Amino acid sequence: MINGAPYLENNLLHDSSQQNLLDVTHIKSSCATCSLRELCLPVGLNDQEIQILGDVVSHKRKVRRGGYLHQSGLKFQSLFAIRSGFLKTCVLEEDGRQQVTGFHMTGELLGLDAISSEIHICDAIALEDSEVCEIPFTKLEEISIVIPSLMRHFHKIMSREIVRDHSVMLLLGSMKAEERLASFLLNLSRRFSMRGYSESDFNLRMTREEIGSYLGLKLETVSRAFSKLQDENIITVDNKHIQINDINRLKMKMGNSSCIT
């Protein structure tokens, strides 16, 4: 999908990848050679341990823009580590509204919320063509018995997700629209910069409505908040292209509250 390559390619490894309903393809991959190993699950593992993990994480899946990585209600079997691309997770309410619970980029792990019930309780949708590594969860638990440092790191990842959620709760519970948007932009900025991209110049992958859903605001309010920050010369907005002109004043906008982690 990234250069228009056919999805239905057939490779001969133990991986026979047909496109399924969820709009993905399967490809062999390995942790040992992955450029994300300092960001992803393998953090802190030695070569041998990475090899064991890589054998478990044998499948790579592609999800095209707009496609589902997983859907609410489906049985949970694997976590997904994002190799490239950008996804959102969202829960669908009975009345059709959907609430975005997170935006996810390379090196992040998806599916942690499904461990408890073994059923996916949210949808994961690609906001741009994406590739993920599939990590069968029971196998991950098995090898984490022989690789204690992997287990420890996995626990930290889950814990970090809880911390992140708490900071979003704080945002939703006590910040004004402009503060929320500032916090959101700074969070994106930091995550882009951690991945080697510019911290002050990036493209949003999501619509105003998705941002609003995540921040507990209506899309018009998000748009107005963007305009206001631009009027103050703190950022420059050109549709989805954002430049942060004065990151310190953007931080001031958040008031005394701490940023989304």
Add this chain to the structure above:
Amino acid sequence: MINGAPYLENNLLHDSSQQNLLDVTHIKSSCATCSLRELCLPVGLNDQEIQILGDVVSHKRKVRRGGYLHQSGLKFQSLFAIRSGFLKTCVLEEDGRQQVTGFHMTGELLGLDAISSEIHICDAIALEDSEVCEIPFTKLEEISIVIPSLMRHFHKIMSREIVRDHSVMLLLGSMKAEERLASFLLNLSRRFSMRGYSESDFNLRMTREEIGSYLGLKLETVSRAFSKLQDENIITVDNKHIQINDINRLKMKMGNSSCIT
């Protein structure tokens, strides 16, 4: 505290001890005889495994009403399982405001958010005299290597916390005051009923202000929402004593949204 008894009493049963800086006491305990083992970490373990776990969970701590179980910034070493009582967790912002991130009752596990940084990032404060079991986290990780079902259950507990946080995010992001309060009351009701207490008649342990902080509302708004639900004969409010008169209509109040899990 409850009846004005001195705190520094020294009794000779397995029930006493000295008050330390964090206002707690240390006592020997065991999972094998704990009435909460179907609710707490030991879920699904056999007798031998419970024994191993019980040996690790050797200390019981008491926290008086208003006392800290742990404080933000302190080094994380143990998880805490609540044996009795009721606690809140909250983060303190730079400007002095505090936001409640959760209310916690018997059988629930505290400290999961501190695993990632190994530093407590929130305060845990007892809302009534409470007892907790202290679970040294590195030991828990060690024994979960030899008790895979413990590891699996622990992962589910962490995952459940993430699910819970997502449902609170949904509440904060999209529900009106009355819906939030209804959701909150139904959540308490369900958790009380799981523990053998009445689902329709209970006492709140927290103030209106703490409820408001948790729900992203001001205390006056919480108070008005209580009054409104009472005016409609859905609940009866007598200060902290709540009776749910019509649980179905209370559920309707939440709209189509799902409850806090």
Add this chain to the structure above:
DNA sequence: CGAGGCCTTGATGCACCTCAACCGACGTGG
């Protein structure tokens, strides 16, 4: 008794929602 904590209720203001109009980009089909 007075002080302080917790709660309730009323009056007022404002931040955000809602509704609506409009714009530009893009794709489609006559």
Add this chain to the structure above:
DNA sequence: CCACGTCGGTTGAGGTGCATCAAGGCCTCG
């Protein structure tokens, strides 16, 4: 080619739900 619809975004006008400010009641405690 242009007409047209759709989608995402911006902006304005008006309404409203909640915050804010303020007063007063109840209870406990010293």
